[in-house]
Amino acid sequence: MTYKMLDGNSAAVEAMKLAKVQVISAYPITPQSSISEKLSDLVESGELKAEYIRVESEHTALSVATTAQLTGARSATATASNGLALMHEILSMTSGNRVPIVMPVVNRGIAAPWTLWCEHGDSIAQRDTGWMQFYSQNVQEVLDLTLTTYKIAEHGDVLTPAMVCIDGFFLSHSLQKVKVPTQEEVDKFLGKYVLKNTYLDPSDPMFICNLTPPEDFTEMRYQQKVGMDNAIKVIEEVQKEFLSKFGRKLHIIEGYKTDDADVVLLAMGSMTGTAKYVVNKMRSQGKKVGIAKLTVFRPFPFEHIKNLLGDKKVIGVFDRSAGLGGQGGPVWSEVSVALKEFDIDIRSYIGGLGGRDVPADTIEKIFDELLSIQNREKDTHTQWIDLKKNAMEIREVIKHV
Amino acid sequence: MYNIQHDTKDLVSHGVPACAGCGLELVMRKTMDVLGEKTIVVIPPGCSALFSGFGDETALKIPGFQGNLENSAALAAGIRAGLNVKGDKETTVLAFAGDGGTVDIGLQALSGVMERKDRVLYICYDNEAYMNTGIQGSSSTPLFASTTTTPTGKKTNRKDLLQIAIAHEIPYCASASIHNPRDFQKKVKKAKETNGPSLIHIQAPCPTGWRYEPSKTIEIAKLSVETGLWVLYEYEEGKITINYKPKQLKPIEEYLKLQGRFKRMTPEEIGQLQEETTNRYERYIKKLEGMSL
Amino acid sequence: MQRQQEKPTEKPKKFRVFGPVATRFTSSDTGSWRLERPKVRFEDCIKCGTCAMFCPVNIIEILKDQKECVIIDFNYCKGCGICSNVCPKKCIDMVPERGHE
Numbered sequence: 001m002t003y004k005m006l007d008g009n010s011a012a013v014e015a016m017k018l019a020k021v022q023v024i025s026a027y028p029i030t031p032q033s034s035i036s037e038k039l040s041d042l043v044e045s046g047e048l049k050a051e052y053i054r055v056e057s058e059h060t061a062l063s064v065a066t067t068a069q070l071t072g073a074r075s076a077t078a079t080a081s082n083g084l085a086l087m088h089e090i091l092s093m094t095s096g097n098r099v100p101i102v103m104p105v106v107n108r109g110i111a112a113p114w115t116l117w118c119e120h121g122d123s124i125a126q127r128d129t130g131w132m133q134f135y136s137q138n139v140q141e142v143l144d145l146t147l148t149t150y151k152i153a154e155h156g157d158v159l160t161p162a163m164v165c166i167d168g169f170f171l172s173h174s175l176q177k178v179k180v181p182t183q184e185e186v187d188k189f190l191g192k193y194v195l196k197n198t199y200l201d202p203s204d205p206m207f208i209c210n211l212t213p214p215e216d217f218t219e220m221r222y223q224q225k226v227g228m229d230n231a232i233k234v235i236e237e238v239q240k241e242f243l244s245k246f247g248r249k250l251h252i253i254e255g256y257k258t259d260d261a262d263v264v265l266l267a268m269g270s271m272t273g274t275a276k277y278v279v280n281k282m283r284s285q286g287k288k289v290g291i292a293k294l295t296v297f298r299p300f301p302f303e304h305i306k307n308l309l310g311d312k313k314v315i316g317v318f319d320r321s322a323g324l325g326g327q328g329g330p331v332w333s334e335v336s337v338a339l340k341e342f343d344i345d346i347r348s349y350i351g352g353l354g355g356r357d358v359p360a361d362t363i364e365k366i367f368d369e370l371l372s373i374q375n376r377e378k379d380t381h382t383q384w385i386d387l388k389k390n391a392m393e394i395r396e397v398i399k400h401v
Numbered sequence: 402m403y404n405i406q407h408d409t410k411d412l413v414s415h416g417v418p419a420c421a422g423c424g425l426e427l428v429m430r431k432t433m434d435v436l437g438e439k440t441i442v443v444i445p446p447g448c449s450a451l452f453s454g455f456g457d458e459t460a461l462k463i464p465g466f467q468g469n470l471e472n473s474a475a476l477a478a479g480i481r482a483g484l485n486v487k488g489d490k491e492t493t494v495l496a497f498a499g500d501g502g503t504v505d506i507g508l509q510a511l512s513g514v515m516e517r518k519d520r521v522l523y524i525c526y527d528n529e530a531y532m533n534t535g536i537q538g539s540s541s542t543p544l545f546a547s548t549t550t551t552p553t554g555k556k557t558n559r560k561d562l563l564q565i566a567i568a569h570e571i572p573y574c575a576s577a578s579i580h581n582p583r584d585f586q587k588k589v590k591k592a593k594e595t596n597g598p599s600l601i602h603i604q605a606p607c608p609t610g611w612r613y614e615p616s617k618t619i620e621i622a623k624l625s626v627e628t629g630l631w632v633l634y635e636y637e638e639g640k641i642t643i644n645y646k647p648k649q650l651k652p653i654e655e656y657l658k659l660q661g662r663f664k665r666m667t668p669e670e671i672g673q674l675q676e677e678t679t680n681r682y683e684r685y686i687k688k689l690e691g692m693s694l
Numbered sequence: 695m696q697r698q699q700e701k702p703t704e705k706p707k708k709f710r711v712f713g714p715v716a717t718r719f720t721s722s723d724t725g726s727w728r729l730e731r732p733k734v735r736f737e738d739c740i741k742c743g744t745c746a747m748f749c750p751v752n753i754i755e756i757l758k759d760q761k762e763c764v765i766i767d768f769n770y771c772k773g774c775g776i777c778s779n780v781c782p783k784k785c786i787d788m789v790p791e792r793g794h795e
Binding site: 022023050054057068075089090200202205206209213216 | 402403438439440441443446450453454455456459461462463464465466467468469471472475476477478479480482483484485486487492509510512513516517519
C-alpha cells in the first residue's frame with residue numbers, strides 16, 4: 001500500500017486499473033475528460049492491458065462496454081452530465097440485461113442552462129434506470145467505492161450495474177492524499193471477471209435481449225428488483241471485508257454525531273465533508289447537530305435510514321438537484337417515505353446547483369433553521385437555501401417597442 | 402446452448418414469421434450459409450428481429466444480441482473488443498441492420514466503427530423504408546416512392562451508403578442484389594476475411610411495403626439492377642470493381658409498374674425519373690471508374 | 695449462475711439465468727399461412743436448382759436421380775410463389791391450397 005496525491009478522476013482511474021479492466025470505451029466530457037485521457041495513457045504505455053475503443057459518443061461508449069462485458073471482458077466507461085443523459089437509453093439496456101458495469105459519473109448539471117459545474121441532477125435523473133448509485137465524500141472514497149463496487153455489482157445475487165458518483169471539480173479535480181492498495185491485494189479482493197448469467201460465446205450460443213412478451217416482462221423487472229434488494233446485504237458484506245482487508249470503513253449511511261443530535265441533516269457527496277466540519281464547530285458552541293452522510297442512494301437503504309434517524313424529531317434533507325415538479329427534492333421525497341411511520345418533521349433543502357458551492361455558512365444556516373424549528377421558534381424553512389433575492393430578474397433583454 | 406426443437410439444414414429456422422416472399426429472409430439465409438457457426442450477430446429492432454425471436458424462442462442457432470435501433474455497429478464493436486481480449490480472432494462479428502437503422506439513426510455508430518477500423522461485418526439489408534413499424538420513409542427510400550410518411554411520393558433522393566463507406570476508406574464494401582445470391586455470397590466471404598470493417602449494402606425487396614405480388618421479389622431485384630437504379634460494385638483496398646453493367650438499361654417503367662408504391666406517379670414524373678436515372682447512372686459509372694485510378 | 699463448461703461427455707444441465715434471453719431454437723407454423731401451394735411438373739423439370747436457390751424459406755430440395763425431383767417441405771412453405779416465378783422452365787404452377795386446416 002502506498003500513498004499518492006490523486007484527484008477524484010485519477011482515483012477512479014487508479015481503481016479501474018487495479019481492477020484490471022480489459023475494454024475501455026470512454027468519451028470525453030468536462031469534468032470527466034481526464035479519466036478517458038489517463039486510461040488512454042495507461043493503455044498506450046502498456047501499464048494496463050486493455051482494448052481502448054475511442055468511441056464517437058457516450059451512447060456508443062456504453063453500448064460497446066455492455067456487449068464487451070457480455071463477451072467476457074471487464075469493461076469500463078465513465079461520463080458526466082449531458083453524456084450520462086445521452087447514455088440514458090443504454091442504461092436500461094445494461095441493467096435489463098444484468099451486465100455489471102461499474103461507471104464513474106462525474107456529477108455535473110445538465111443543460112439547459114449550460115453549466116460545467118457540480119450538481120447531482122445528472123445522476124439523480126437516472127434513478128429509475130436500475131443502476132446502483134454510490135456517492136463519494138472525498139477522493140479516498142472515490143477509490144474505495146469504485147473498488148468495492150466491482151465486487152458488489154458482479155456478485156451473482158446482484159448482477160446490477162453501478163454508478164460511482166464523483167462531485168464535479170470539487171472532487172474530480174481536487175488533489176487529496178489517498179491510500180492506494182497494491183495490485184496483489186486487489187487481485188485477491190476482486191479476482192478476474194467471471195461471466196455469470198447470459199453471455200455471447202459461439203461455443204455456447206444463446207440469443208440475448210430479444211422481444212419479451214407481457215407474460216414475462218414483469219417477472220424480469222422483478223428479478224432486477226430482487227438484485228437490488230440483495231445488493232444491500234452484499235454491500236454490507238463487501239464493506240465489512242474491505243474494512244478487514246484494507247482497514248478503511250465504508251458506509252451505506254454514516255451517522256456523524258447523530259446519536260444524540262437534536263437535528264440531523266442528510267446529504268450526499270462532497271458537501272458532507274464540509275458538513276462534518278460544521279457539526280464539529282456547532283457542537284463546540286453547544287448545539288447538538290449531526291450529519292447523516294448517505295453513500296448508497298440506489299438501492300435506497302430505507303431500513304438503514306429508519307434505524308439511524310427514526311428517533312429524531314427534526315431532519316433536513318439536502319438535495320443537490322432541483323427535482324423540478326416535485327414537492328421537494330428527490331432525495332427528500334424518498335427519505336420522507338422511508339420515515340413515514342415516525343412522527344418526524346422532515347424539511348427539504350435544495351442548493352449547490354450548477355456548481356454553486358455549499359460552504360460552511362450555508363450548512364450552518366440550515367442547521368440553525370432546523371434548530372429553530374425543533375425549538376418551536378419557527379415553522380418555516382428556506383427550501384431553496386442559497387437562492388439569490390432577485391431570482392426572477394437576473395436577465396434582461398432590450399427590445400425595440 | 403440452444404434447446405434444439407426443430408430440424409433444419411442450416412443455422413436458420415425454416416419457420417420464420419417474415420412475410421411471404423420477403424427479400425430479407427433470403428439475405429439472412431444466404432449470409433448464414435457463408436458465415437457459419439462461429440458468428441455472433443447483432444440485430445436491431447426491425448424486420449430482422451424476427452430472427453432474434455420472441456420470448457424464449459429464437460430462429461437462429463448462433464449467439465446474438467438484440468440492441469437498440471441506432472447502435473448495431475457500436476454493439477458489434479463491443480463484441481469485437483471482448484473477443485480481442487479473449488484472443489479469439491476466428492469468430493465473425495456480424496451487424497445485421499436495415500436501411501433505417503443504418504443510414505438514418507445508425508449512421509453515427511457505423512461511421513465510428515469505420516473510422517476506428519473495428520473488425521465488424523456490417524450487412525445493411527435495404528428494403529427502402531422503416532418496414533417493421535409500418536412502411537415509414539427512411540433516407541434510403543427512393544425518389545417518388547410512396548410510404549406512410551411520404552404518401553404522395555418522396556421528394557428527395559436517397560442517401561448513398563456505399564459512397565459514405567468509401568469516404569471512410571474501409572478495406573472492403575460492396576453492393577449486392579438478391580437476384581444474384583452467388584455474387585452476394587462471394588462478397589460476404591470476402592467481407593468475412595477482411596481484417597477491418599466491411600459493409601455490404603444489399604437491396605431487399607419487400608412485397609408488403611413496395612406493394613407487389615410476393616412471387617416477384619427476385620424479378621424486381623433483377624429489374625432494379627437492369628434499369629440502372631441499383632449499381633453492383635465493390636470497393637476493395639481502394640480499388641473499385643463494377644460487377645455488372647447492363648448492355649442496355651431497361652426502361653424504369655418496367656420496374657415501377659410492378660410496385661404499388663409508385664402507383665401514384667404521373668407520366669411526367671416517370672419521364673423525369675427515367676431521365677434522371679439514365680443520366681445519374683452514366684455519371685455514376687464514370688465516377689466509379691475514375692475513382693479506381 | 696456459473697458458466698457452463700463444455701464437456702461433450704457430460705449430460706446437459708439446466709442453469710437458471712436472469713433477464714431476457716431465448717434458449718429454444720424453434721419454428722413458427724408458417725405453413726398454415728398458405729393460400730396457394732407450388733405444384734411441380736416433374737417431367738419438365740431440369741433439376742437446375744434455381745427454385746431451391748431462391749426459396750426464402752429454404753425448404754426446397756432437389757433430388758437429381760428421382761422422378762419426384764423437387765421436394766418441398768409444406769410445413770413451412772408460405773406459398774409466396776417465388777419458386778414458380780424464377781423457374782427457367784416455368785414448370786412450377788401455383789395452385790390453390792386444398793382444404794381448410
